[in-house]
Amino acid sequence: MAASIKDVAARAGVSVKTVSNVVNGYQFVAAGTREKVQRALDELGYRPNLSARRLRGGRTGLIALAVPEIRVPYFAELAAQFVQLAKEYGWTVLIDETQGALDNEREVVEGIKSHLIDGLIVSPLALTAKHIEARRDRTPLVLLGERLTHAPVDHVSIDNVAGAQAAVAHLADLGRTRIAAIGSQPHISGGTAALRLKGYRQALRRARLAYDPALVMPVTRFHRADGARAMQALLDLEQPPDAVFCFNDLMALGAIRTLLARGCRVPQDVAVIGFDDIEEGQFSTPTLSTVAPDKEQIARLALRLVHQRIGARDDAQPQEETADFRLVVRESTAPAG
Amino acid sequence: MAASIKDVAARAGVSVKTVSNVVNGYQFVAAGTREKVQRALDELGYRPNLSARRLRGGRTGLIALAVPEIRVPYFAELAAQFVQLAKEYGWTVLIDETQGALDNEREVVEGIKSHLIDGLIVSPLALTAKHIEARRDRTPLVLLGERLTHAPVDHVSIDNVAGAQAAVAHLADLGRTRIAAIGSQPHISGGTAALRLKGYRQALRRARLAYDPALVMPVTRFHRADGARAMQALLDLEQPPDAVFCFNDLMALGAIRTLLARGCRVPQDVAVIGFDDIEEGQFSTPTLSTVAPDKEQIARLALRLVHQRIGARDDAQPQEETADFRLVVRESTAPAG
Numbered sequence: 199m200a201a202s203i204k205d206v207a208a209r210a211g212v213s214v215k216t217v218s219n220v221v222n223g224y225q226f227v228a229a230g231t232r233e234k235v236q237r238a239l240d241e242l243g244y245r246p247n248l249s250a251r252r253l254r255g256g257r258t259g260l261i262a263l264a265v266p267e268i269r270v271p272y273f274a275e276l277a278a279q280f281v282q283l284a285k286e287y288g289w290t291v292l293i294d295e296t297q298g299a300l301d302n303e304r305e306v307v308e309g310i311k312s313h314l315i316d317g318l319i320v321s322p323l324a325l326t327a328k329h330i331e332a333r334r335d336r337t338p339l340v341l342l343g344e345r346l347t348h349a350p351v352d353h354v355s356i357d358n359v360a361g362a363q364a365a366v367a368h369l370a371d372l373g374r375t376r377i378a379a380i381g382s383q384p385h386i387s388g389g390t391a392a393l394r395l396k397g398y399r400q401a402l403r404r405a406r407l408a409y410d411p412a413l414v415m416p417v418t419r420f421h422r423a424d425g426a427r428a429m430q431a432l433l434d435l436e437q438p439p440d441a442v443f444c445f446n447d448l449m450a451l452g453a454i455r456t457l458l459a460r461g462c463r464v465p466q467d468v469a470v471i472g473f474d475d476i477e478e479g480q481f482s483t484p485t486l487s488t489v490a491p492d493k494e495q496i497a498r499l500a501l502r503l504v505h506q507r508i509g510a511r512d513d514a515q516p517q518e519e520t521a522d523f524r525l526v527v528r529e530s531t532a533p534a535g
Numbered sequence: 536m537a538a539s540i541k542d543v544a545a546r547a548g549v550s551v552k553t554v555s556n557v558v559n560g561y562q563f564v565a566a567g568t569r570e571k572v573q574r575a576l577d578e579l580g581y582r583p584n585l586s587a588r589r590l591r592g593g594r595t596g597l598i599a600l601a602v603p604e605i606r607v608p609y610f611a612e613l614a615a616q617f618v619q620l621a622k623e624y625g626w627t628v629l630i631d632e633t634q635g636a637l638d639n640e641r642e643v644v645e646g647i648k649s650h651l652i653d654g655l656i657v658s659p660l661a662l663t664a665k666h667i668e669a670r671r672d673r674t675p676l677v678l679l680g681e682r683l684t685h686a687p688v689d690h691v692s693i694d695n696v697a698g699a700q701a702a703v704a705h706l707a708d709l710g711r712t713r714i715a716a717i718g719s720q721p722h723i724s725g726g727t728a729a730l731r732l733k734g735y736r737q738a739l740r741r742a743r744l745a746y747d748p749a750l751v752m753p754v755t756r757f758h759r760a761d762g763a764r765a766m767q768a769l770l771d772l773e774q775p776p777d778a779v780f781c782f783n784d785l786m787a788l789g790a791i792r793t794l795l796a797r798g799c800r801v802p803q804d805v806a807v808i809g810f811d812d813i814e815e816g817q818f819s820t821p822t823l824s825t826v827a828p829d830k831e832q833i834a835r836l837a838l839r840l841v842h843q844r845i846g847a848r849d850d851a852q853p854q855e856e857t858a859d860f861r862l863v864v865r866e867s868t869a870p871a872g
Contacts, residue, residue, distance in 0.1 A: 240641075260651075268630065269615040269814070274606040281605070281632045292629035293605065295618045304577075314597075314651045422818045455818040477606070478815055481759045481792040 210238035257316045261289045261504060264306045264320040266298035270420070270448065271476040273321070276342075279497035280319065287505055289316070298323030308335050317504035322346060323389070338507035340500045344390045352503040354496055354519045358390060361489040361523045362397025363404075365443050365471045368487070368525055370405035372533045374441035374469055377402065378413040380428040380453060381420060381445025394445045394473065413439055417449065425449025429456035440468060440534060447472035447479050447488055454482065454530065465532040475526055484529030495521040547575035594653045598626045598841060601643045601657040603635035607757070607785065608813040610658070613679075616834035617656065624842055626653070635660030645672050654841035659683060660726070675844035677837045681727045689840040691833055691856045695727060698826040698860045699734025700741075702780050702808045705824070705862055707742035709870045711778035711806055714739065715750040717765040717790060718757060718782025731782045731810065750776055754786065762786025766793035777805060777871060784809035784816050784825055791819065791867065802869040812863055821866030832858040 203221075207214045212235060219227050220235040227235075263280050265273040277293050284291045292315075296302035303325045306318060321342040330349040333339075340352040347355065369377050379398045383391035395414070402409050412435060415428035425444055432439055433456070444450035450472030457464050464470055464484050471487040472479060479486030499519040507514070540558070544551045549572060556564050557572040564572075600617050602610040614630050621628045629652075633639035640662045643655060658679040667686040670676075677689040684692065706714050716735045720728035732751070739746050749772060752765035762781055769776055770793070781787035787809030794801050801807055801821050808824040809816060816823030836856040844851070 258651075262629070267615065268605065268618070269608070269611040271606070271608065271611075274608075274611045278604070278606040278632065281634075290631070292599070292631055294627070294629055295615065297618075314595075422814060426818065451815075452818050455820060455822075458820045477759065478788075481763065481789050483792060483795045483820060485792075 205242055206235065206238045209242060210235045257508075258314055259289055260315050261291050261317045261319065261501075262294050262306065262315045263291050264294040264296050264303070264318065264322075266296055266321060266323050268293060268295045271478060272446065272448075272474040275476060276321075276493050276496065279493050280501070283494070283497045283501055287501060289501075296320075296323075300324035304329055307333055307339060317508060319500050319504060336512065338504050338510075340503045340507070342496065342500060344393050345388065347388075350516050352507060352517045352519075354500045354503065354521060356491045356496070356521045356523050358393035359397040359400065361473065361491070362394040362443070362445075363401040364397075364523075364525045365473065365487075365489050366398050366401035367405065368527065368531060369441040369443060369469055369471060370401065370407060372441070372469060372531060374534065375407060376410070376413065376437065376439045377407065377441045377443060378415065378432050378439035379443050379445070380415045380417065380425055380432075380449050382414050382416045383418075384416055391445055398443055417445075420446045420449055422448050422452035422455070425452030426456045427452075429453035430460075433457070433460055433462070438468075441531075442468060442470050444470065444472045447474040447476045447486055450486055450488070450530070451478060451482055454484070454486070465530050466535045469531040469534075471531050479528070482530075487528045487531040488526050490524050490526045492522045492524075543572065543575045543579055546579060547572045594845075595651055596626055597652050598628050598654045598656065598838075599631050599643065599652045600628050601631040601633050601640065601655070601659075603633055603658060603660050605630060605632045608815060609783065609785075609811040612813060613658075613830050613833065616830050617838070620831070620834045620838055624838060626838075633657075633660075637661035641666055644670055644676060654845060656837050656841060673849065675841050675847075677840045677844070679833065679837060681730050682725065684725075687853050689844060689854045689856075691837045691840065691858060693828045693833070693858045693860050695730035696734040696737065698810065698828070699731040699780070699782075700738040701734075701860075701862045702810065702824075702826050703735050703738035704742065705864065705868060706778040706780060706806055706808060707738065707744060709778070709806060709868060711871065712744060713747070713750065713774065713776045714744065714778045714780060715752065715769050715776035716780050716782070717752045717754065717762055717769075717786050719751050719753045720755075721753055728782055735780055754782075757783045757786055759785050759789035759792070762789030763793045764789075766790035770794070770797055770799070775805075778868075779805060779807050781807065781809045784811040784813045784823055787823055787825070787867070788815060788819055791821070791823070802867050803872045806868040806871075808868050816865070819867075824865045824868040825863050827861050827863045829859045829861075 203214055203217050207217045217235050220232050263277055268274055281291045303322050306320055315337055317338040319340045322345045327346055327349040330351050342354050344355055344358055381391055382395050399409055417424040442453055444453055450470050454464050454470055457468055462468050473489045475488045475490030479488055503517055540551055540554050544554045554572050557569050600614055605611055618628045640659050643657055652674055654675040656677045659682045664683055664686040667688050679691050681692055681695055718728055719732050736746055754761040779790055781790055787807050791801050791807055794805055799805050810826045812825045812827030816825055840854055
């Protein structure tokens with residue numbers, strides 16, 4: 199016969215209420231007690247009935263994190279932070295890949311899976327504020343990133359304009375004068391690319407460098423191959439750049455591959471800086487300078503917002519949080535030489 | 536009032552049974568019909584009651600894929616294949632990171648989430664056959680990788696001994712004679728490292744090269760930093776190697792970083808080959824030779840096994856499937872020069 203919650207309580211020597219608290223993932227259970235209960239749960243093979251708990255107003259302890267592409271290292275590294283930090287709330291994070299497709303993103307925020315999920319954290323590429331406003335599902339939702347900065351929903355982002363400015367100012371400070379940008383997305387209004395382009399232009403202006411549209415390379419995606427291809431086009435210009443700001447590290451690593459394959463020295467001939475601070479850039483040759491968003495802080499802020507929202511009234515004001523970033527200078531940027 | 540399945544059928548102009556088929560993710564619904572139904576579902580905001588469906592013997596359409604580390608590119612790329620191919624079954628894949636910890640892996644296979652999940656695909660690092668045999672949960676389970684090759688459960692892997700042999704034979708064919716190995720895990724019995732070490736030793740024997748234990752570097756994990764560190768130690772030997780077989784690409788990329796930073800040319804001074812064929816190796820300088828498991832085939836085989844198992848009797852014989860691999864030669868391996 200299946201073990202009941204009473205059996206578990208008896209085995210652990212605690213009250214049924216305490217077992218229930220552990221099973222429901224409440225935070226304020228002493229670590230020792232939690233362990234004792236967990237051992238009893240394991241030994242007896244107790245399986246809480248999640249549906250029943252949900253009906254009673256209980257929680258499943260599951261949080262869904264929806265990201266566009268799990269094979270993009272920035273999202274993989276961010277997801278790993280969420281998995282790690284969610285343990286502090288007793289939550290398990292399940293990762294859902296949307297491929298940035300509107301249908302998938304709508305399915306997530308419309309809560310097709312909301313019987314199962316206590317909270318949603320979504321990094322959207324296609325959703326609009328309209329979709330958020332029309333949302334019927336009431337599962338607590340927190341958005342990440344730059345796609346939807348004015349939707350009526352909790353939100354965590356970094357200051358992308360300032361981050362891009364810092365990258366380009368660094369290149370200008372090194373004496374670079376023809377600074378290219380890889381990653382514009384003129385077909386998309388708003389979002390990451392538009393903000394980083396804005397920061398790029400502001401930094402050029404402050405450094406009194408001319409803005410040359412020929413040095414701004416559009417891409418469809420932010421992958422290595424896009425960066426490699428864009429760099430080919432930049433090297434084919436009559437006046438190639440002496441520095442490149444790539445809107446993410448992955449494109450920067452693709453651009454460096456093209457530069458080295460075509461006999462250009464990095465950073466001597468062309469300095470390269472990315473954005474994201476993925477681990478790969480610490481082991482590339484040259485190592486990659488970058489703008490590093492504080493991924494741990496992003497995860498921490500988003501989880502706290504979900505936690506607050508779970509306990510909040512439906513009409514509680516949406517919160518807007520901004521995580522930090524820092525400039526990380528490595529081998530790929532240096533004065534011309 | 537919430538829309539009923541009848542409302543959806545009326546709006547789509549199809550039978551209730553057809554709506555139910557679409558909602559339950561059956562495969563054999565014509566694409567046009569599926570679209571019509573989907574549109575009606577969307578427009579009416581119909582939300583199937585997953586728990587009720589489960590009770591009726593229905594399905595949630597959710598498959599969980601548990602991998603040790605989502606930020607390890609091999610797993611991220613494999614997960615992306617699963618997400619993509621699962622659509623053919625109408626399934627959504629949720630990714631669960633276990634960090635290779637026994638407790639997490641047990642929680643997954645013991646079905647803590649089995650109310651929610653139609654099938655489990657797990658790539659274990661710590662589980663033993665004993666845990667599988669003691670399993671009470673009946674959610675269909677498929678294992679990936681080399682950790683548990685003789686447990687009574689469906690399983691997909693590649694021939695790791697043959698893969699490692701191919702890598703090392705390639706280095707020997709190039710005329711390399713002091714071939715090192717990075718990635719042994721003497722503290723772990725069985726599993727990936729043991730099999731790749733076995734293939735390494737067999738290939739040395741066939742090439743009539745002496746086995747030198749000093750050239751075999753143990754690691755705790757398969758990360759870039761482990762490869763970089765092991766390469767330091769190899770270069771500090773009185774007789775450094777002229778080639779290195781790393782048990783995965785990530786360690787190979789770390790090893791290349793160390794080699795270049797210490798002024799060694801790759802491949803002229805030291806040839807390097809990895810295992811996994813992650814995208815990063817196509818854009819590194821030099822690009823990385825590797826053994827490429829067919830990730831798409833792994834995902835395809837595992838999903839087919841889950842699908843079969845969902846419809847199978849409990850006592851159906853466990854299936855064992857082997858996916859292909861191939862040797863991919865890029866810039867990091869060439870004759871000494």
